[in-house]
Amino acid sequence: MxxxxxxxxxxxxxxxxxxxxxxxxxxxxxxxxxxxxxxxxxxxxxxxxxxxxxxxxxxxxxxxxxxxxxxxxxxxxxxxxxxxxxxxxxxxxxxxxxxxxxxxxxxxxxxxxxxxxxxxxxxxxxxxxxxxxxxxxxxxxxxxxxxxxxxxxxxxxxxxxxxxxxxxxxxxxxxxxxxxxxxxxxxxxxxxxxxxxxxxxxxxxxxxxxxxxxxxxxxxxxxxxxxxxxxxxxxxxxxxxxxxxxxxxxxxxxxxxRTLDVRLRRHEQNALEVGRWLAEQPRVQRVLHPALPSCPGHEHFARDFAGSTGLFAIVLDGTTAARDAFIERLTLFGIGWSWGGYESLASPVDLTGLRSVGQPPEGPTVRLHIGLEDPADLIADLAQALA
Ligand SMILES: Cc1ncc(COP(=O)(O)O)c(C=O)c1O
Structure with a gap:
């Protein structure tokens, strides 16, 4: 072969x-x-x-x-x-x-x-x-x-x-x-x-x-x-x-x-569970996750990709100060750049100076990387921070 x-x-x-x-x-x-x-x-x-x-x-x-x-x-x-x-x-x-x-x-x-x-x-x-x-x-x-x-x-x-x-x-x-x-x-x-x-x-x-x-x-x-x-x-x-x-x-x-597939599949599964839960929360305006129809270009994802990963963003209602407080209240999500590790992370999205054409999503945005933890624990953490 x-x-x-x-x-x-x-x-x-x-x-x-x-x-x-x-x-x-x-x-x-x-x-x-x-x-x-x-x-x-x-x-x-x-x-x-x-x-x-x-x-x-x-x-x-x-x-x-x-x-x-x-x-x-x-x-x-x-x-x-x-x-x-x-x-x-x-x-x-x-x-x-x-x-x-x-x-x-x-x-x-x-x-x-x-x-x-x-x-x-x-x-x-x-x-x-x-x-x-x-x-x-x-x-x-x-x-x-x-x-x-x-x-x-x-x-x-x-x-x-x-x-x-x-x-x-x-x-x-x-x-x-x-x-x-x-x-x-x-x-x-x-x-x-x-x-x-x-x-x-x-x-x-x-x-x-x-x-x-x-x-x-x-x-x-x-x-x-x-x-x-x-x-x-x-x-x-x-x-x-x-x-x-x-x-x-x-x-x-x-x-x-060597373990990329098994890790990515679990990131995908966890992120979809968390992302779908977030999409139903009243304080979440929008979930920007390539595998969910609310993401721009989702039709290309559905046609071309063999899977999604742990990385997506949510657009919140409210102020950037409330967004920052939400991130700081999370206990299982580290505050830090990067993504792709086994652990969950949250970071604020600030597009100032980073877009020249088109209209980026409006509203305070958070990028989440969903790690390999139990998704129920991540959801509980997000729920207490949103509350
Ligand atoms: C989409 C994308 N490309 C490239 C990079 C750069 O990778 P590195 O941090 O290894 O320089 C990053 C880092 O966050 C990224 O998110």
């Missing part, structure tokens, strides 16, 4: 566990090095240009990083390969750098993760790239009208950060291809398990492995998986910018990856 004939769960378990990397062990070990010692000069010279599976120098990885790249690539049928980055934000930045140059225009989704937006307005601008924001629910036809003579790339994030709009990724990617645009997707929330992006026309599928892949709130890591068309440029950028990740961090992400 070829890897692509195996089901995604089998690929999760077996991806990257090559015999030559793990020996007789179940797991590929942490291999730390800077220098690689060669037997002779011919071997040294033969190690370049570097390739996964062939030791050359620490920055180009060891079996630990190659195994994680392999396992992530296995989740994206049709992909050419994966590169790792020290954080999800670095993965977004390097993916953009790999395809854009001076004079290019980037079409950027308005609901992008805030630091992705800041990168466009800061570093990309400094490098001579302009950014135009578009509404996340734009149709492929509207994309055709939007594209300009210098448009070079289309960046998507679905569901969107904080407001959770689900985009028509396959439709937009197909239109982008016809228009000659490279398509990038921040796929951190669904992960390649619930949304294999390359098979749906995306060129660069970006994952903040800090979140669900790591899954335990103890590692910072990012990954970009590339289509055959985008692979060479990604590799060039990685080599020339010199990014590298620690094998210890890659190992933690690999360890998390």
């Amino acid at each position: 070829s890897d692509e004939e195996l089901g995604p769960l089998t690929r999760l378990v077996h991806g990257g566990r090559r015999r030559e990397w793990r020996g007789k062990l179940v797991n590929v070990p942490v291999e730390r090095t800077s220098t690689v010692l060669f037997d002779n000069l011919a071997e040294l010279r033969g190690a370049y240009p570097p390739r996964d599976g062939s030791y050359s120098y620490g920055r180009n990885g060891t079996a630990t990083q190659w195994a994680l790249c392999d396992a992530l690539t296995a989740l994206e049928p049709g992909a050419a390969g994966t590169r790792l980055f020290p954080s999800g934000a670095a993965a977004v930045a390097m993916a953009l750098i790999s395809v854009l140059g001076p004079g290019d225009e980037l079409l950027m989704v308005d609901s992008a993760y805030a630091p992705s937006r800041f990168f466009c307005e800061g570093e990309l601008k400094r490098l001579g790239v302009t950014t135009r924001y578009y509404h996340p629910l734009i149709t492929p036809e509207q994309l055709r009208d939007l594209v300009g003579p210098h448009s070079r790339a289309l960046f998507l994030e679905s569901p969107g950060s904080l407001t959770f709009e689900v985009q028509d990724v396959p439709g937009l990617a197909a239109a982008a291809k016809e228009l000659g645009l490279v398509t990038l997707l921040d796929n951190s929330c669904a992960t390649s398990l619930f949304f294999p992006a390359i098979a749906r026309g995306v060129d660069l599928s970006i994952t903040a492995c800090t979140k669900y892949i790591g899954g335990h709130s103890d590692v910072m890591l990012g990954a970009v998986t590339a289509s055959p068309a985008a692979w060479e440029a990604l590799n060039r950028a990685v080599r020339q910018w010199g990014t590298a990740v620690s094998p210890d961090d890659a190992w933690l992400a690999l360890r998390g990856l």
